[in-house]
Amino acid sequence: MFGFFKRNVKIQKKFDISDLRVGSIETIDRNKFKILCIDDQGFQYEHLLKNHDFNLKVVSDIEDINAVEAYDLIVCDIIGVGKAFGSKFEGGHIISEIKKRYPFKKVIAFSGSQFNPEFNKYFTLSDKSLNKDTE
Template identity: 35%
Template sequence: MTPNLILLQIDATNFWIVNWYYIMAVLIGLISLTFAIKNYYKKNKEATSNNPINSIIQPKTSQKNIINIEVNSNSSSKTDKSDNGDLADLRTLKIDSIKHKVHILFIDDDTKFSVVKALKNSGWKKTSSVIDIKSIDIPIIKETDIFFVDINGVGKLLNCQYEGLDIALMLKQKYPNKKVIIYSANNTSYSFHKAWDICDYKLEKNAIFYQFQSLVEKYGLELYS
């Protein structure tokens, strides 16, 4: 019994010396494990770089989809333009169809006012002008759809104090369904006059022809559509 105890005591005391091969084996195992872990993370990192998470979460849009989107967008734009063009063509056709119906009268002492001739040349054949009127019940007044009245230089035959403004006021009050446009080279004349408020439109005499034509088209369509 005694020799065995002494042998055990020797083994316990000299554990690191006697069992060095166990220690080396453990160290080698730890080193190998460390290298294995590093190698694992390295490979995993490379795999992540080659296949980023964003590409999984947000996959690349197919080129076909992009092309389809662009084609559909262009088609929609072309459709809108086509619709607008069709509406414009339809409006033009309507205007052409009423040109022979609309009666237009200019009451202006300027016999050379170029807008009158320009409207006739544009197809509005029932456009006429007078330098003044002696009554608002004469046939030419009754048959007129659109009046253009110069506020200066007319109304003398009716002894109108405010000239064309008085005529315009009488026309609108007598024929509320007719269109009355007043114009003048001096649009500040008698600014208090009621005609400025009840007439359909106010225009400068030196306005471009297109403004007169646009009003004729607008009111013509309202009256005959």
């Protein structure tokens, strides 16, 4: 009666952790990983990251979402940026637009302010949220 249901049974090889071929964190060329920080007050960790050979560019604002295209990671302040887009959500709007246009880019919301619940959706859209006093 149920002959049309056939099971495809495949025997698969089992792997263990030693089969993974990954380089150590020490061998990663940090300079190839491009980071953009959008913050109207500058980025307090700029020199530290550059001293550790990260490819970091800090800008006070952007006027076009395409400005983030070349970057792998975007760190975005919330207040004081995104003014060209005319949204009261400022950096939150930038995060939203980045995720619409470049859904696979990693975005960190980075702010020292407290926000009303209207901003929650923008923090949810980001891949990570950090306070500016984070070490």
